[in-house]
Amino acid sequence: MKKVFITALAMLFMHPVLWAHEGMWLPSLIKKLNEQDMKESGFKLTAEDIYSVNKSSMKDAVVLFGRGCTGEIVSDQGLILTNHHCGYGQIQAHSTVENDYLTDGFVAKEMGDELPNPNLEVSFIVRIEDVSAKVLAGVTDEMSEEQREGMIKSNSDAVAASATQGTHYDAIIKPFFYGNEYYMFVMETFKDVRLVFAPPSSIGKFGGDTDNWVWPRHTGDFSVFRVYAGKDNKPAAYSPDNVPFKPRHHFPISLNGVQAEDFTMVYGFPGSTQQYIPSYGVEYVTEVSNPVKIGMRDKSLGIIKDAMESDDAVRIKYSAKQARIANAWKKWIGESKGLDRLQAVEVKQNQEEAFKNKAQGTEYAGLLDEFKEDYNAVSQYHLARDLFVEYFYYGPEILRFADRFDKLPTLADSEDINAIVKEVEGLSGVSKGYFKDYDTETDRKIFEALSAMYADAIDEAFLPESLKAAKASGNFAKLTETMYSKSVFATQEKVNGLLLKALDAAEKVKANPEDEKAQQSLRKAVAAVGKKVKSDPAFKLSKEITATYNDKIRSEYGELSAKIDKNMRKYVKGLQTFFPNKKYWSDANLTLRVTYGKVEGSEPQDGIEYLPYTTLKGVIEKRRTDVPKTHEFYVPEKLVKLYETKDYGIYGQGDELVVCFTGSNHTTGGNSGSPVINAEGQLIGINFDRTWESTMSDIMFDPEKCRNIVVDVRYVLFVIDKFGGAKRLVDEMTLVKAEEPVEVE
Incomplete structure (x- = not known):
């Protein structure tokens, strides 16, 4: 049956x-x-x-x-x-x-x-236009993906500019059917x-x-x-x-x-x-990606729930964050259950078998075998990317906040004094908004719990040294204590103190933009701030994590994903060729x-x-x-x-x-x-x-x-x-x- x-x-x-x-x-x-x-x-x-x-x-x-x-x-x-x-x-x-x-x-x-x-x-759609011919003009099958994307971007920019010239409208051009078609959306934004x-x-x-x-x-x-x-x-x-x-x-x-x-x-x-993703993609979602992401969000949501129930101020601070984290968490649980009930992997495999039979002796023969190889190759990078996103963007906020100060260690060397003033004032404004919706103790607990989960789930080759050391010692509590007791990014008072002299110096430059002494004072103050930021434990870990992702994960994941996307473009075109009676939606x-x-x-x-x-x-x-x-x-x-x-x-x-x-x-x-x-x-x-x-x-x-x-x-x-x-x-x-x-x- x-x-x-x-x-x-x-x-x-x-x-x-x-x-x-x-x-x-x-x-x-x-x-x-x-x-x-x-x-x-x-x-x-x-x-x-x-x-x-x-x-x-x-x-x-x-x-x-x-x-x-x-x-x-x-x-x-x-x-x-x-x-x-x-x-x-x-x-x-x-x-x-x-x-x-x-x-x-x-x-x-x-x-x-x-x-x-x-x-x-809010944006209204003024009109929708099929611009496939214009966007794909000059694109050939002999091009590399990089060349193809370059040509498409150049064409798209020209088409969008022409469509909006002399108007207050914006235009975006998006690919459909994995780049077999392109549509332009002219918008009016309020x-x-x-x-x-x-x-x-x-x-x-x-x-x-x-x-x-x-x-x-x-x-x-x-x-x-x-x-x-x-x-x-x-x-x-x-x-x-x-x-x-x-x-x-x-x-x-x-x-x-x-x-x-x-x-x-x-x-x-x-x-x-x-x-349209093949069975290999469905397997990754249900057997690898969803379970890991669900587990990490389950842990952070438990911590946030306890904090919100114990303090009204924390409840208001974390209400929107909790909703944002919880929505996808519960969705992934239901998604995995539903795909399993539908026997989605087997259904996809049967669809792929039908495609293979049609593809024999054509340019599409062997395409699904390529998918299998590509998904096997990308899996470790895909998981590492999923974990990075969950930990860095949905986990402890102190790391993301520290990352906002990335320009400070070299900012004093900028030739543009106005850019220095703008950055210092901007960071002060960001800090005020950030701490309005932040609770140090809640974030501390999330950091300790998710750091351990991240280190346990990710391939050791992609693990930053700080987390690798904590994993080896089994003591994430010590890492957490160091982070939140020594980092200036743990409290608003410390951040205010960090920026105080730089802000005062920036005000003097604004009052007298041509005063070289005021400019020198600002550069000196910013250099001192940059030095402190560079040695801060939260900033250092943030840089470790992002550098590891950029150096060891991003490129490989991008290249393999681009190959999969290229084959998806061909796969969808093959489906439309072999099964022409179906109405296709992108x-x-x-x-x-x-x-x-x-x-x-x-x-x-x-x-x-x-x-x-x-x-x-x-x-x-x-x-x-x-x-x-x-x-x-x-x-x-x-x-x-x-x-x-x-x-x-x-x-x-x-x-x-x-x-x-x-x-x-x-x-x-x-x-x-x-x-x-x-x-x-x-x-x-x-x-x-x-x-x-x-x-x-x-x-x-x-x-x-x-x-x-x-x-x-x-x-x-x-x-x-x-x-x-x-x-x-x-x-x-x-x-x-x-x-x-x-x-x-």
């Missing part, structure tokens, strides 16, 4: 329609590839309503939010809905123990109260984005880590921002004089709710998938995509059948009354009263209030905050997660198990209006009832 099952899945690989709801499609190609199928699935509009260059369309209401989320415009005054976890960093940045917006939520009573967020940007509304974490993060990636879900995962522009409606740096942005399109919001089998579409910026790469499916429950395990929706009743059933309001299952008393009186306003459905629902849409990271749209082009919810059984969909999609999780837009409006008292925001929006059909503008 197992063999029959695997063979059947392999046959699906060759079928014209692989799975009904699989795929993340470029909106500019919907008319060509998907419009008919979408209409047959219930969609009532046209491909041009989804994407158009010549008139307003849905694409004009979808934004890339920050560095890796999606948001949607829901009013003609630039109001944005996205996820609570997408806005979490901004909410946390505005929070203090006295004004704890994370715990208590935030409501801007009027526009003047909306909070600016330095460094937060840099004045303000926080408008955030529910308390007891709503926006209800269920916490326990419910993360889990269904049934009862999380009101949303936050509200607003885009501001100059008076000409174009992007402008933050200014009190800026005005709300007037969008080309905003989503009307349906109050009609959803039913099982209803058409749904998710429009957003999915981050990354690996659907792996996600944080570009605008459409995925569609339907409202649908699931049967994740034998004997378990899930409904496709949850209600406020479930929130109350999960409620804990014996916990503080920072607990993941605390429910605010006001929400309890609204439930008990069934005071749902226009947002209820009879005597129920739907909180979340699931759909069979193919989503991934980056789709967080994406609009979920019904057949009429109206907003019905905000995508925020997948079920735990779905997390393997980045590599292999299972239509029977994969479900995306959506917060119902009616619950969002209920929380804004009835709970939060911000009806002014709802009044901005276009609400649609059954008797008021709305066409796309």
Whole structure:
């Protein structure tokens, strides 16, 4: 039976329609590839309503939010809905123990109260263009990969420059199908984005880590921002004089709710998938990479959890960090389980066998044997890289912070005195922000635990001398004591003392830029600081780790990965050649995509059948009354009263209030905050997660198990209006009832 099952899945690989709801499609190609199928699935509009260059369309209401989320415009005054976890960093940045917006939520009573967020940007897609011919002009098979990439970069730069010349737009060009095709995305980016509304974490993060990636879900995962522009409606740096942005399109919001089998579409910026990787890649993920990364994050999360529970100040400092670490940790656990359940390695092997049979006597013969050799060769470097990333970028912060001072040991020699002033002042500013969200004792415990794990897991040839010595002695406690007692980077007081004289000297140079004596004093002060930094134990270990990675890992990993990528380009082209009846979609790469499916429950395990929706009743059933309001299952008393009186306003459905629902849409990271749209082009919810059984969909999609999780837009409006008292925001929006059909503008 197992063999029959695997063979059947392999046959699906060759079928014209692989799975009904699989795929993340470029909106500019919907008319060509998907419009008919979408209409047959219930969609009532046209491909041009989804994407158009010549008139307003849905694409004009979808934004890339920050560095890796999606948001949607829901009013003609630039109001944005996205996820609570997408806005979490901004909410946390505005929070203090006295004004704890994370715990208590935030409501801007009027526009003047909306909070600016330095460094937060949102980008609209102006147009998408296939530029494959222009980018690949002059590229030949005889070129080395380095020559090929050089030619492609040169061509891409020229194409992007030409597309944006004389405009305020930006353009990025990204490879599709591993470089067989290239598309240009012309974007308009706004840099004045303000926080408008955030529910308390007891709503926006209800269920916490326990419910993360889990269904049934009862999380009101949303936050509200607003885009501001100059008076000409174009992007402008933050200014009190800026005005709300007037969008080309905003989503009307349906109050009609959803039913099982209803058409749904998710429009957003999915981050990354690996659907085409061969069986050797899947084996590495499930048997090597995920177990190691899960173990390291499990250890650090335990330390952070204990620290957050013991101190409110630490809780606020580490809330965003904890969420960032925990999200991927739990995802990897589910991904490994799902790939194992799907027998993904065997399925891939059967697909590869079908490819081999077709490839005999062609240029593709032997390609999969090359993959095997390449993956065997890269494995030790791949693991070393994964460990480096986990330890250096997600482990003890003292090493990353020390690395920020990398220029100081040689800074005094710079001929540009203004650059010296700028660097010293910049480091002072970085330090203030860093220590606002840092706790020395928590970081100390993480350092000791993860240093031992890192040293144990990595090949000794890639282990820095300091960690090698600690491993040999078995005494990581001694290394930790030395690090945190002697390093200036362990406390804000020590860093302030380190920079004090240099900052004073920099101020004198700024006051009198031509004063050579002041310049000499600054150089002398900076040289003294640089000398201390160079001998600092945290800085030294940071340099050891990064130098070891750069000298022994990066190059080899890069060369072998480039070879794999080259063969992947050939492999995907071969698939399209040998199995031409299948509709192919390119792996996600944080570009605008459409995925569609339907409202649908699931049967994740034998004997378990899930409904496709949850209600406020479930929130109350999960409620804990014996916990503080920072607990993941605390429910605010006001929400309890609204439930008990069934005071749902226009947002209820009879005597129920739907909180979340699931759909069979193919989503991934980056789709967080994406609009979920019904057949009429109206907003019905905000995508925020997948079920735990779905997390393997980045590599292999299972239509029977994969479900995306959506917060119902009616619950969002209920929380804004009835709970939060911000009806002014709802009044901005276009609400649609059954008797008021709305066409796309």
